[in-house]
Amino acid sequence: MKYIFITGGVVSSLGKGIAAASLGLLLKQRGLRVAIQKFDPYLNVDPGTMSPYQHGEVFVTDDGGETDLDLGHYERFMDQSLTRDNSVTAGKVYQAVIEKERAGGYLGKTVQVVPHITDEIKTRIKACGLAGDVDIIITEVGGTTGDIEGLPFLEACRQLRHEEGADNCIFIHLTLIPYIKAAKEIKTKPTQHSVKGLLEIGIQPDVLLCRSEQPLSREIRGKIALFCNVRERAVIEARDVASIYHVPLHFHREGLDEIVLKLLHLTAPEPDMDQWERMIQRMTAIEDDLKIAVVGKYVQIQDAYKSIIESFTHAGVQNDVHVSIVWVDAEDVDKLGAEEVLRGFRGRVLGADGVPVARAKVTLIDRRGRQAGATLSEEDGSYELAVPAEGAYVLAARATGHGPLASAATHGGEERPVDLDLSLPGETTGVSA
Numbered sequence: 001m002k003y004i005f006i007t008g009g010v011v012s013s014l015g016k017g018i019a020a021a022s023l024g025l026l027l028k029q030r031g032l033r034v035a036i037q038k039f040d041p042y043l044n045v046d047p048g049t050m051s052p053y054q055h056g057e058v059f060v061t062d063d064g065g066e067t068d069l070d071l072g073h074y075e076r077f078m079d080q081s082l083t084r085d086n087s088v089t090a091g092k093v094y095q096a097v098i099e100k101e102r103a104g105g106y107l108g109k110t111v112q113v114v115p116h117i118t119d120e121i122k123t124r125i126k127a128c129g130l131a132g133d134v135d136i137i138i139t140e141v142g143g144t145t146g147d148i149e150g151l152p153f154l155e156a157c158r159q160l161r162h163e164e165g166a167d168n169c170i171f172i173h174l175t176l177i178p179y180i181k182a183a184k185e186i187k188t189k190p191t192q193h194s195v196k197g198l199l200e201i202g203i204q205p206d207v208l209l210c211r212s213e214q215p216l217s218r219e220i221r222g223k224i225a226l227f228c229n230v231r232e233r234a235v236i237e238a239r240d241v242a243s244i245y246h247v248p249l250h251f252h253r254e255g256l257d258e259i260v261l262k263l264l265h266l267t268a269p270e271p272d273m274d275q276w277e278r279m280i281q282r283m284t285a286i287e288d289d290l291k292i293a294v295v296g297k298y299v300q301i302q303d304a305y306k307s308i309i310e311s312f313t314h315a316g317v318q319n320d321v322h323v324s325i326v327w328v329d330a331e332d333v334d335k336l337g338a339e340e341v342l343r344g345f346r347g348r349v350l351g352a353d354g355v356p357v358a359r360a361k362v363t364l365i366d367r368r369g370r371q372a373g374a375t376l377s378e379e380d381g382s383y384e385l386a387v388p389a390e391g392a393y394v395l396a397a398r399a400t401g402h403g404p405l406a407s408a409a410t411h412g413g414e415e416r417p418v419d420l421d422l423s424l425p426g427e428t429t430g431v432s433a
Helices: 016-029 070-078 090-102 113-127 148-164 189-200 218-228 244-254 256-263 274-285 302-318 330-336
Strands: 002-008 034-040 087-089 136-141 169-176 207-212 235-239 289-296 322-329 360-366 375-379 382-386 392-399 403-411 417-419 428-432
Touching: 002 016, 002 148, 016 034, 016 070, 016 136, 016 169, 016 244, 016 256, 034 070, 034 113, 070 302, 087 090, 090 113, 090 148, 113 136, 113 148, 136 148, 148 169, 169 189, 169 256, 189 207, 189 218, 207 218, 207 256, 218 235, 235 244, 244 256, 244 274, 274 302, 289 302, 289 330, 302 322, 322 330
Parallel strands: 002 136, 002 169, 034 087, 034 136, 169 207, 207 235, 289 322, 289 428
Antiparallel strands: 360 392, 375 382, 382 417, 392 403
């Protein structure tokens, strides 16, 4: 078994989840069997009770697990279903250890962070690969280097590398290379200090992913490599891109997947990224725009609706249209009424179950961007859409002869028809979800 740990430094929200998902995709497209998991150092057992303002979307897995939104990125990029076991929090770990202690499982020993908490973490890392035949386990460690609550997770990862050997376990550190506009200079000192923080707890990163607004020159890469004790080739530029779906291709051009294979002493063919490249080309070529109003409670933080946003993106690509979301606060609808707030939008979703449609070709897009079958039928002038029983979908409707008509979130749950309210095609379409 091979292990890859992805950590982050300097600041949060650099995109560790996207980096992990992108690497997972590249390795999977090379024919390797990849498992992926997320560690979060907060003491909540899961994010289900956390405010979206604190943590963004709660991503619900097929087995009902309430997990971190990064698992949504993993599923969409890697096209594989995950479970609640792919999301591990400090709360889960401490709860398991305390329950075992209360049951006498430690036979009277003093229960401590090391070794009992770290052993529980290592057990959960290895368990991720027990569900099936797996070549590589990718573990994203949430938080930022230096956070007190993250230390037990980093210590467990350090111990696992010591036990499994450097040939079987590598560390990838995502860091920030700020650009000071006033001085017109790229600064490497924050990255040096971030790596120093890892070295202080016994972790030497093997690869650095360097987030930057500007391209990194060879001189800058050499400086980072020298002071962070990594090979220059292992300093990977992670420059800002137009869409998160460009990241895997950018990392491949930078040689990230090739470096990882060499560090882990693995061989694999070149990744088959043809389908992904076609998707990017189709996305880039889109000219038509479809405006959709989404009504929600937490519209001030769009991460609260991350999967819905990405589903609109996938549905738009499938129908050659760019979806522009107009966010509407649900309180405004309560105060002013739906007719007033959604004026100018020709169609509206009925609850979360239906979508306006007229003489439409219907496509269902699931949360990983795959098309799903749907049945549109008419009886006595009433149209019904049969939604598949499992999963959450975005319905993309294209009216015959009128181009894109509607795109809306809808949910399965049981085999039953969904009432549709018919309306004529318009330039804009409203969604109340």
